[in-house]
Amino acid sequence: MEQVLxxxxxxxxxxxxxxxxxxxxxxxxxxxxxxxxMRQAGRYMPQYRAVRARYSMLEMISTPELAAEVTLQxxxxxxxxxxxxxxxxxxxxMGMGLKLDFVPGRGPVLENRLQRAYDIDxxxxxxxxxxxxxxxxxxxxxxxxxxxxxGIPLIGFAGAPFTLASYAIEGGGSKNYARVKALMYxxxxxxxxxxxxxxxxxxxxxxxxxxxxxxxxxxFDSWAGAALGREDYRRYVQPYSRMLFQQLERAGVPVINFxxxxxxxxxxxxxxxxxxxGVDWRMPLGWFRQRxxxxxxxxxxxxxxxLLAPWRELKARIDEVLAEAGGRDGHIFNLGHGILPETxxxxxxxxxxxxxxxxxxGEAL
Amino acid sequence: MEQVLxxxxxxxxxxxxxxxxxxxxxxxxxxxxxxxxMRQAGRYMPQYRAVRARYSMLEMISTPELAAEVTLQxxxxxxxxxxxxxxxxxxxxMGMGLKLDFVPGRGPVLENRLQRAYDIDxxxxxxxxxxxxxxxxxxxxxxxxxxxxxGIPLIGFAGAPFTLASYAIEGGGSKNYARVKALMYxxxxxxxxxxxxxxxxxxxxxxxxxxxxxxxxxxFDSWAGAALGREDYRRYVQPYSRMLFQQLERAGVPVINFxxxxxxxxxxxxxxxxxxxGVDWRMPLGWFRQRxxxxxxxxxxxxxxxLLAPWRELKARIDEVLAEAGGRDGHIFNLGHGILPETxxxxxxxxxxxxxxxxxxGEAL
Numbered sequence: 001m002e003q004v005l006x007x008x009x010x011x012x013x014x015x016x017x018x019x020x021x022x023x024x025x026x027x028x029x030x031x032x033x034x035x036x037x038m039r040q041a042g043r044y045m046p047q048y049r050a051v052r053a054r055y056s057m058l059e060m061i062s063t064p065e066l067a068a069e070v071t072l073q074x075x076x077x078x079x080x081x082x083x084x085x086x087x088x089x090x091x092x093x094m095g096m097g098l099k100l101d102f103v104p105g106r107g108p109v110l111e112n113r114l115q116r117a118y119d120i121d122x123x124x125x126x127x128x129x130x131x132x133x134x135x136x137x138x139x140x141x142x143x144x145x146x147x148x149x150x151g152i153p154l155i156g157f158a159g160a161p162f163t164l165a166s167y168a169i170e171g172g173g174s175k176n177y178a179r180v181k182a183l184m185y186x187x188x189x190x191x192x193x194x195x196x197x198x199x200x201x202x203x204x205x206x207x208x209x210x211x212x213x214x215x216x217x218x219x220f221d222s223w224a225g226a227a228l229g230r231e232d233y234r235r236y237v238q239p240y241s242r243m244l245f246q247q248l249e250r251a252g253v254p255v256i257n258f259x260x261x262x263x264x265x266x267x268x269x270x271x272x273x274x275x276x277x278g279v280d281w282r283m284p285l286g287w288f289r290q291r292x293x294x295x296x297x298x299x300x301x302x303x304x305x306x307l308l309a310p311w312r313e314l315k316a317r318i319d320e321v322l323a324e325a326g327g328r329d330g331h332i333f334n335l336g337h338g339i340l341p342e343t344x345x346x347x348x349x350x351x352x353x354x355x356x357x358x359x360x361x362g363e364a365l
Numbered sequence: 366m367e368q369v370l371x372x373x374x375x376x377x378x379x380x381x382x383x384x385x386x387x388x389x390x391x392x393x394x395x396x397x398x399x400x401x402x403m404r405q406a407g408r409y410m411p412q413y414r415a416v417r418a419r420y421s422m423l424e425m426i427s428t429p430e431l432a433a434e435v436t437l438q439x440x441x442x443x444x445x446x447x448x449x450x451x452x453x454x455x456x457x458x459m460g461m462g463l464k465l466d467f468v469p470g471r472g473p474v475l476e477n478r479l480q481r482a483y484d485i486d487x488x489x490x491x492x493x494x495x496x497x498x499x500x501x502x503x504x505x506x507x508x509x510x511x512x513x514x515x516g517i518p519l520i521g522f523a524g525a526p527f528t529l530a531s532y533a534i535e536g537g538g539s540k541n542y543a544r545v546k547a548l549m550y551x552x553x554x555x556x557x558x559x560x561x562x563x564x565x566x567x568x569x570x571x572x573x574x575x576x577x578x579x580x581x582x583x584x585f586d587s588w589a590g591a592a593l594g595r596e597d598y599r600r601y602v603q604p605y606s607r608m609l610f611q612q613l614e615r616a617g618v619p620v621i622n623f624x625x626x627x628x629x630x631x632x633x634x635x636x637x638x639x640x641x642x643g644v645d646w647r648m649p650l651g652w653f654r655q656r657x658x659x660x661x662x663x664x665x666x667x668x669x670x671x672l673l674a675p676w677r678e679l680k681a682r683i684d685e686v687l688a689e690a691g692g693r694d695g696h697i698f699n700l701g702h703g704i705l706p707e708t709x710x711x712x713x714x715x716x717x718x719x720x721x722x723x724x725x726x727g728e729a730l
Contacts, residue, residue, distance in 0.1 A: 185674035229647045263629035282594045309550035
């Protein structure tokens with residue numbers, strides 16, 4: 001097992017803890033509302049496309065120097081308050097025994113998708129450092145070594161058990177999630193074994209990212225809302241997501257619980273855990289806040305498509321999100337979903353500057 | 366302009382009006398809960414696949430005898446309480462000037478999608494009978510001639526303005542609706558002209574279906590919930606959907622307002638109009654009922670994937686829907702989305718029989 005390469009000194013750690021992002025995660029007063037963007041290391045940046053043109057997705061993920069480079073690009077280009085490690089949610093499935101490929105135009109494909117209960121029993125649960133995830137852990141170390149002294153937090157992440165289970169059973173993207181749901185309904189015991197294995201693997205991976213230098217974690221349940229009604233969520237997902245967040249409490253860093261399409265049952269999602277609830281753009285931020293309850297921070301929720309609109313319209317929509325946040329602490333500005341490849345980088349620059357300027361808390365802090 | 370071919374006699378009309386489906390649409394007492402299934406004329410039926418193997422989608426839609434045949438197949442095979450005309454939501458766009466093709470494996474594609482405000486101004490708004498929709502109106506006549514004497518209602522349908530606008534601007538299916546939303550945000554005046562034209566065309570088409578013999582109408586806003594947050598829905602969609610439902614009041618038949626993915630703002634959707642609100646499977650029926658309010662019927666909402674589960678599980682889920690409906694009148698049993706091609710027809714038979722048997726109101730009626 002590899003050792004953590006950089007041990008931050010007390011002063012750099014204190015500096016990190018004073019960052020607006022980490023303070024907002026904890027609901028503490030901040031000088032201004034921090035902002036980062038889901039998928040901020042992505043195709044909308046020419047710098048990213050230049051790297052991507054020369055390497056495949058899997059090469060980028062599994063070459064720590066490349067992953068570190070693209071992780072740092074948006075932090076160099078914009079005044080973002082946090083970085084998020086460049087990686088993908090699917091590689092943990094490779095360590096478990098699935099063959100992952102990124103097919104141009106089709107997205108990720110798992111050749112040997114799970115078809116029977118038996119396939120689930122064959123899945124391994126190796127520790128992250130013995131799989132391709134070791135490369136991401138190394139990338140976390142490289143990025144943390146650069147950002148920690150500058151007081152910029154690095155977010156580690158992983159997919160929630162349901163979203164990973166969907167990919168593993170559907171074999172890739174899905175329109176109606178018929179395969180994963182048919183297995184859930186038809187073979188509940190096998191479903192339980194699968195979800196339990198995924199919790200094991202994901203908790204290990206997330207904790208190792210913290211050991212490697214991540215200052216916060218985000219768990220993405222990107223597909224739960226598209227696939228599941230509330231009763232299914234409660235029955236087949238909530239017990240495992242709850243287990244995951246409970247086991248992450250010992251990480252000692254803030255954990256963000258993000259999901260999409262779950263507005264009608266966001267209270268059930270929030271009850272699984274997490275210091276921060278990341279919400280999508282489908283309902284106003286205040287609406288979510290009401291349902292999530294007090295005592296937790298909230299992250300979101302500009303519609304990513306707003307970044308394609310003229311500045312006047314984009315500005316009005318940023319103002320709406322900020323008004324919904326009510327100038328209160330415990331808000332991290334973000335999109336309600338990943339940034340789109342066709343986004344003009346100039347709009348990202350203006351967004352970040354505007355959020356900071358507009359939320360500056362004055363001399364009080 | 367063609368004439369309506371069959372003029373139902375008073376007695377056949379009275380018989381239709383006594384059908385459980387039409388009574389449930391109006392919230393009147395029924396002998397048992399009526400049931401039909403969205404996309405019930407579809408690929409899950411071997412009879413349908415036999416026709417589909419010999420004709421393209423567009424041939425089936427534009428050949429009244431074929432459309433009538435596949436419309437009748439499920440009503441012959443199962444004890445369904447209504448038929449829905451076999452058609453597609455996109456042909457109205459052909460009459461307006463868009464070139465539609467169904468590409469195997471890719472779904473519908475519009476070659477000359479709307480790209481500029483100027484393209485919108487070139488769109489025509491011809492009456493249905495002067496376009497390919499005449500073929501669907503003829504199919505409605507053929508089916509009504511067969512079903513009306515037997516007291517089985519035929520449902521006519523069309524897409525809601527937003528869903529059609531999405532297709533017209535995206536050029537086909539879409540992942541994030543970036544094009545349609547960028548136009549909405551960036552060119553609100555052009556958006557208004559487009560939506561107004563779509564209301565004109567769809568109202569005409571729906572009213573003509575009633576003239577041709579449809580006993581009820583369903584308007585599908587399949588994409589609103591996937592594409593839009595509540596504020597966008599209110600600003601860019603609601604005024605036009607409201608206009609549409611208002612203009613349909615003179616049809617004199619019940620109108621079903623169906624949408625998917627709109628649970629968090631279902632009250633806004635319902636406020637557009639419709640005698641019946643059709644809801645998806647994401648939340649329990651009673652949850653929707655609370656937000657829709659009294660005085661309207663509700664249609665739904667079994668998850669279509671439940672039809673792939675073993676009977677024990679499927680039965681439990683049907684029971685859940687019926688329990689949520691609370692044995693009250695004003696409920697039409699349906700799926701929360703279209704039936705899946707991989708559904709075993711045997712499960713459809715059992716579902717229909719079970720809903721009827723389970724909801725039989727006894728001798729009181």
